[in-house]
Amino acid sequence: MCIPAAARRAAPDAVLSFRACRIVLSLALLAPHAARARPGGAPPPAEPAVERVGEPAADPRPARPEPVEGTTAEPPADDELSELIGPELAAELRADEAAITGETAADPAYLSPGGGADSRSGGTLGASNLMNPAISLVVNVAGSYFTDETHVARGGHVPTENGIHVQEAEFAVEAAVDPYFHLKGYFVFGLTFFETEEVYAETLRLPGGLKVRLGQMLAPFGRTNPTHPHAWEFVDAPLPSQRFFSGEGLRSPGLELSWLAPLPFYLKAYASASMPDVPQPGSSPDEATFGADEDDDFLYLGRLETFLPLSDSWSLLLGASALTGPSGQGAGTRSEVFGGDLFLRHKPTQGSSHFEFDLTFEGAFRQRQFPANRLADWAISGEAALRLAQQWKMAFRGDAAEGDLVRGATMTGPAVDMGEERGTMSVTFFPTEFSLLRLQGTLSHPHGEAWSGPEWVGEVFVQAGLVVGAHGAHPF
Numbered sequence: 001m002c003i004p005a006a007a008r009r010a011a012p013d014a015v016l017s018f019r020a021c022r023i024v025l026s027l028a029l030l031a032p033h034a035a036r037a038r039p040g041g042a043p044p045p046a047e048p049a050v051e052r053v054g055e056p057a058a059d060p061r062p063a064r065p066e067p068v069e070g071t072t073a074e075p076p077a078d079d080e081l082s083e084l085i086g087p088e089l090a091a092e093l094r095a096d097e098a099a100i101t102g103e104t105a106a107d108p109a110y111l112s113p114g115g116g117a118d119s120r121s122g123g124t125l126g127a128s129n130l131m132n133p134a135i136s137l138v139v140n141v142a143g144s145y146f147t148d149e150t151h152v153a154r155g156g157h158v159p160t161e162n163g164i165h166v167q168e169a170e171f172a173v174e175a176a177v178d179p180y181f182h183l184k185g186y187f188v189f190g191l192t193f194f195e196t197e198e199v200y201a202e203t204l205r206l207p208g209g210l211k212v213r214l215g216q217m218l219a220p221f222g223r224t225n226p227t228h229p230h231a232w233e234f235v236d237a238p239l240p241s242q243r244f245f246s247g248e249g250l251r252s253p254g255l256e257l258s259w260l261a262p263l264p265f266y267l268k269a270y271a272s273a274s275m276p277d278v279p280q281p282g283s284s285p286d287e288a289t290f291g292a293d294e295d296d297d298f299l300y301l302g303r304l305e306t307f308l309p310l311s312d313s314w315s316l317l318l319g320a321s322a323l324t325g326p327s328g329q330g331a332g333t334r335s336e337v338f339g340g341d342l343f344l345r346h347k348p349t350q351g352s353s354h355f356e357f358d359l360t361f362e363g364a365f366r367q368r369q370f371p372a373n374r375l376a377d378w379a380i381s382g383e384a385a386l387r388l389a390q391q392w393k394m395a396f397r398g399d400a401a402e403g404d405l406v407r408g409a410t411m412t413g414p415a416v417d418m419g420e421e422r423g424t425m426s427v428t429f430f431p432t433e434f435s436l437l438r439l440q441g442t443l444s445h446p447h448g449e450a451w452s453g454p455e456w457v458g459e460v461f462v463q464a465g466l467v468v469g470a471h472g473a474h475p476f
Contacts, residue, residue, distance in 0.1 A: 133175030136469030138230045140167040143462040150453030152420060152446050156229065156248040157190065158236045159461070166190050167235075167463075170197065170228065172471060180205055186228065197228070198251065209260035218251045220258075220270050220303050221321040222341045222362050225249040234426050235440050235461040238381035239399040240364040244289055244337055250323075252276070252299065266307035273298045276325040289335050289366060291328015299325035313350075317343040331371045339364035356387035368406075377403020377418075391431065397424040405450050418450035438463040 144159035151160075159165040167190070174184040182204055186197040200215025218226045224241045229248065236242070241249055254274025261267040276290035276299035290299050305319035319341045327335040339362065346357040363380040381399035388394060398421075405418035426440040442459040 133173050134470035136172045136467060136471035138170040138172070138228075138465070138467045138471065140169075140230055141165070141464045142167050142235055145460040147458035148454045151457045151459065152444060154236045155242050155246045156237065157188075168229065170230065172469075176204070177201070197248075209262060211258045211260075213256040213258075214254075216251060216253045217256060217272075217274075218249050219245075219272065219274070219301055219323070220256070221245075221250060221301060221323060221337075222319065222339050222364070223343055223360055224362065230465055230467070233383060233385050233393075233395040233428075234397060234424055235438065235463050238362060238379075238383070238397065239401045239420065239422065240339065240362050240379040240381055243377070243379045243401050244364055244366050254299070268305050270301065270303040270305075272301045274301070275299065276328070289327075289337060289368065290323075290325040293326045293328060293330055293332075297326040299323065313346055313348050315345050315347075317341075317345075327368050327370070329368075329370050333369035333371065335366065335368040337364055337366045354387055354390040356385075358385040359383070360385075366403075370406075375404035375406060377401065377405060391429055393428045393430070395426045395428070397426075398422070399424075405448075416450040417448040418446070419448045420444060420446040434467045436463075436465045438465070 141164070142159055143164045145162050149161075153160060157165075157167045159167070168188045169190065171187045171189070172185065174182070177183050180203060181201050183201050185199040187199075188195045188197045196216055198215070198217055200213050200217050202213045203211055206212065220226050222240065224232070224237055225245060226249075229237075237249070244250075252274045254272050256270060256272035258268060258270045261269070276292050276297055301321065301323050303319060303321040305317060308316040308318070310316055321339045321341075323335075323337040325335060327333045341363075342359075342361040344359040348355060360383040361381070363378070365376070365378045367374060367376045379399065379401035381397065383395060383397045385393060385395040400419070400421045402419040403417070405416055422442060422444045424440065424442045426438055428436050428438045430436050438461070440459075440461040440463065442461075444457045444459065445455065446453065446457065447455070
């Protein structure tokens with residue numbers, strides 16, 4: 001039985017029950033009207049939205065009707081509800097419903113798709129995710145075969161011996177914290193390891209095209225480093241990333257500032273300071289490009305990128321990056337890495353064809369100081385990916401590296417030469433947007449003073465990738 005007003009004033013603890021009774025009563029009165037408003041009574045089930053990688057997330061909420069000119073955007077009063085339960089009770093009921101569901105007449109900009117988010121963040125997640133973050137799990141499993149036991153270490157979680165391997169399982173959670181911050185966390189684990197891949201907060205409402213990220217992040221150097229392995233076209237990373245930043249890329253705690261210039265074309269600048277001495281898990285022997293000598297040593301990064309829409313079907317992204325920091329060898333020694341990248345995409349807008357063509361070039365040059373020496377090496381990579389049908393994709397990659405390489409935990413000792421040329425091809429089948437099956441073949445030609453294995457090495461990988469949950473779109 002509902003509690004009268006006098007009893008409510010005498011017993012404040014009963015207010016919740018009273019409000020619950022009013023909501024139940026009102027919903028019962030409104031149910032017949034809602035059923036008559038829709039043919040067949042109940043609404044049809046909604047189809048789940050499918051988000052494609054690299055495309056902004058669609059807004060799952062129905063569009064609100066635009067207000068008529070000369071009126072406000074407030075929803076019209078429900079005269080029938082007011083007549084049934086009174087205007088004051090109807091107003092309180094609407095307020096209770098808004099508090100419970102989180103829906104209002106106009107959601108703030110930071111909860112709208114793309115509101116306050118740039119192309120790297122993949123958009124925001126909607127009002128419901130304030131209390132329900134987007135949670136997902138991505139699993140990569142691979143089988144591998146090498147023609148010789150002696151082969152180049154690829155780093156990261158790329159298989160290093162014949163057999164079946166769980167490469168990684170990525171657990172991701174992200175949501176808007178409030179109108180000012182968005183929080184993201186990506187945690188990677190396997191049979192014998194657990195890593196924090198990324199965990200950072202980013203601002204949403206800074207003026208002047210500014211954005212700040214704080215936490216552990218993948219450095220925005222080139223095309224491959226800021227992305228996660230499950231978004232790659234291949235099982236392993238290209239040689240510039242493998243040789244200079246390990247197989248999983250350069251990541252460390254730091255602070256990043258980005259600025260979108262107010263120009264008629266897209267131009268964005270990045271600057272960051274981070275810790276240089278975080279070990280990169282599962283890396284190749286020459287991982288230690290940087291290392292801290294003193295407590296106040298930092299790794300500094302700068303990047304400039306521009307996007308050019310060449311036509312309705314062609315687009316081009318150009319970027320240049322630079323890194324400088326201590327080499328970890330004492331005596332004020334430093335390391336620098338300079339890189340450039342190009343990404344060309346062709347995606348027809350006419351007709352129903354699923355054909356897509358992506359072309360990626362990356363190159364980097366590194367020099368490292370030692371107390372009595374300076375080492376230099378370089379690496380380049382070119383990738384071409386073609387989507388031939390909705391469920392089929394083919395990719396080709398050629399990369400090369402050359403120059404001085406130092407092995408050993410302390411990176412001291414004489415320089416040795418190490419180079420490699422490599423060709424890779426992959427074919428990927430997508431049963432749905434949430435799974436893939438990939439076959440990859442690689443022919444590698446390592447050489448130089450530091451190499452004691454065979455002249456040619458063949459590598460074959462079979463990979464399966466699966467994703468469950470709401471996983472945000474990846475950057476363009």
